[in-house]
Amino acid sequence: MDDTQTMHAMGIDDAYHVEQVLARGPRGVTELVTIDGVGPFVRKKIPTVLAQRGVWSALGGSTCPRLPRVEATYELPDCVAVVLDYIPGLTLEQAVAERGRLQQNEAVSLAQQICEAVQELHRLGILHRDLTPANIIVADDGAHIIDLGIARPFTNTANRNRDTTALGTYGFASPEQYGFAPTDVRSDIFSLGRILGFMLTGIYPDDASYATLLADDPNITPRLRAVVERASAFEPSARYQSVQQFAQALTAPSDPVDPVVPAPVSMLGASNGGIRTRAIIIAAIAGIVIVALVAAMTLIPRWVANGDAEGTAANGTSQNAGPQPNTSPDDNDDDMVPSPDSSTQDSEDDDATRGDAAYDNPLELVETGWSADESGLVHYAFGLRNTSDSVCIQFPSVEITGRSEDGSVLFSHTQALMVAFPGETTYFGSQAGNSNGTVPATVDFTILEPEDYNYVNSGESASFKVDNLNAAPDGYGGEIFSGDIFVTKDSERVREQSSQLNVSLVLRDDAGAIIYGYTTFVDWPPEGGSRPFSMDVFDPPAYDSFEVYAQPW
Structure with a gap:
């Protein structure tokens, strides 16, 4: 940035009035702001080295009502600022904390709305990678995704056998997000399954009672429980392979896709060194x-x-x-x-x-x-x-x-x-x-x-x-x-x-x-x-x- 561009960006930045700091952390600061009495808006200031400009650029071209609308972006010397529309309402986390487990029909309806947003992200070539109840707002018109803090564009993973950064929220992030394999659309599907399980049980997936409450037949049908379990399978090949498949399964009387036999876990791909x-x-x-x-x-x-x-x-x-x-x-x-018994050597292991x-x-x-x-x-x-x-x-x-x-x-x-x-x-x-x-x-x-x-x-x-x-x-x-x-x-x-x-x-x-x-x-x-x-x-x-x-x- 030259001096003129810097001064222009700082002028834009100063025009916004900070009403409240919503969050502050290593990935930047999120604020509630107004400008000339108009708003409020949500402004995210992301350190330059962490800013995924491609994500915000692609999001700016979307008309999906369940994704945040980008109002403005500008660059400061040390960060990228993104101004988004503000969605009033409780987070899904807060809603479940207040009301407890949701009825099946409401949980399914919200899950379908979340799927609408995630399907649009995938269409735009974006992986979210941090779908959690805290990042979903339940407004008067339904569910909205509000935070794309660690989202990234799809990349060619032909030469990568795992992601280089371990990110996500415990209980909702897929296993491959912790360094064992590259993330893809199925990583978001894992999170969708865990969010559905959270709505149906009222507790987090890492809670000791989660499996017991998920198996509660009077409140959760075996069919819907099977959808949760398949979406959040450990092995990506055992999950639904697209958000559309998962959304269809939510209301279908039987699984709309052929059964998948889980492939052997290959996230740590064995080399000719012979890892068992x-x-x-x-x-x-x-x-x-x-x-x-x-x-x-x-x-x-x-x-x-x-x-x-x-x-x-x-x-x-x-x-x-x-x-x-x-x-x-x-x-x-x-x-x-x-x-003495260990003296016999497997020829494959050299x-x-x-x-x-x-x-x-x-x-x-x-x-x-x-x-x-x-x-x-x-x-x-x-x-x-x-x-x-x-x-x-x-x-x-x-x-x-x-x-x-x-x-x-x-x-x-x-x-x-x-x-x-x-x-x-x-x-x-x-x-x-x-x-x-x-x-x-x-x-x-x-x-x-x-x-x-x-x-x-x-x-x-x-x-x-x-x-x-x-x-x-x-x-x-x-x-x-x-x-x-x-x-x-x-x-x-x-x-x-x-x-x-x-x-x-x-x-x-x-x-x-x-x-x-x-x-x-x-x-x-x-x-x-x-x-x-x-x-x-x-x-x-x-x-x-x-x-x-x-x-x-």
């Missing part, structure tokens, strides 16, 4: 819990006041477990030695032998820590070491459990990593828990015992160096952590099995204790080169130092 299908399925399911970072981007948490200004999460509740003994059932300090025999678990937790915001979400990190000098562990898993003062379980999930190389320590940071305002008193970390097929006798490994680290305010109440990733030990075989890297941020207090973890994903650095990364963390706790780690994913 069973291990892939387990890892993919366990890996869904990466969704915790998603909530951090959408819920705009505030930290519970606690501690001093010098550290120990001065704006948050935190706890650090310090160095940890191995908490798995079979604690053994010896290096793992394959049993130098990688998977066990059909028992091994001693070489994994140990060397360090853990966490903090919680006032919504109850826990931001954690841990260091996991493979003490063996010769055996690689595929998909090592750690169970994270939050408990209240009386010891009752508030949440529990399993976090699977891609690999633990021999003799190396892997750090991982992410988010867990429930956003219901309940802060856990304790958070426990437990290594889950690997199965025989998780063990691989292989010297293949890859390692990385993170350099040029920097932390700077993002202008929206958060910090941007950035740097470059270099490959210090490369492996063609590891590259074949993992096209991406997980990048984990670890924040520490002045005593060196872990108080926060965060994660993002990037592609592998090119051979002989580096890969830049940045992660925008909204309202992190006060910290003394930070570290960033990279590992294959």
Whole structure:
């Protein structure tokens, strides 16, 4: 932008009067504005690096009444501003909170209206990727989609086997949005199925009672329950393949499309290195819990006041477990030695032998820590070491459990990593828990015992160096952590099995204790080169130092 364009855009921006700030977070600020007494309108200011101009351009050409109408767009030096029409009404989240589960006919009617909006987005070449009850307004004339914050245009995914950014809202975002596969129209269909389930049950899909209430025959017919389950199937090929199919199924007496037999889960596509299908399925399911970072981007948490200004999460509740003994059932300090039965080698695996025999678990937790915001979400990190000098562990898993003062379980999930190389320590940071305002008193970390097929006798490994680290305010109440990733030990075989890297941020207090973890994903650095990364963390706790780690994913 030249000076004239900048001054013109700033003049437009100043003409709007901010009536209320609706939301503020790492992806920008949303405001209720008026101009010359006309309005109100909704103005979104999106950081330039995150703005999907193609989405707003395509949306401007739509006449669908269930999508926001673009009134104006303009660019400022550091952001793109989009002004949209304001739709009065309750969000679907608020409506269900006030009234409880909806009657079937009303839920189906609203679902069809939402489908109308999503079908138009797909016609325009846009994936929404964050369809949730909080992003849907129930107005006098029905349902409207109001937020396209992480929508993106369709792209050619022929050369991508997964999305590079894990985004979406826990419980409603599809499994492939957490780094296991590229998103497509079926990702939005997954969210539509979960929204229908939310309306019919009155609770979120991650609630322990969700499956029970969905199976409540007096209130939900088996036919409609089957529609919910098919739309939100784990494997994309098992879902409805278009929004039109899903909309037709809502009222059809029988399924309007041929039955689909779920294809084997292929999101972590096995290479000729021989990753077993069973291990892939387990890892993919366990890996869904990466969704915790998603909530951090959408819920705009505030930290519970606690501690001093010098550290120990001065704006948050935190706890650090310090160095940890191995908490798995079979604690053994010896290096793992394959049993005699493991000497037989599968010719397809070359130098990688998977066990059909028992091994001693070489994994140990060397360090853990966490903090919680006032919504109850826990931001954690841990260091996991493979003490063996010769055996690689595929998909090592750690169970994270939050408990209240009386010891009752508030949440529990399993976090699977891609690999633990021999003799190396892997750090991982992410988010867990429930956003219901309940802060856990304790958070426990437990290594889950690997199965025989998780063990691989292989010297293949890859390692990385993170350099040029920097932390700077993002202008929206958060910090941007950035740097470059270099490959210090490369492996063609590891590259074949993992096209991406997980990048984990670890924040520490002045005593060196872990108080926060965060994660993002990037592609592998090119051979002989580096890969830049940045992660925008909204309202992190006060910290003394930070570290960033990279590992294959």
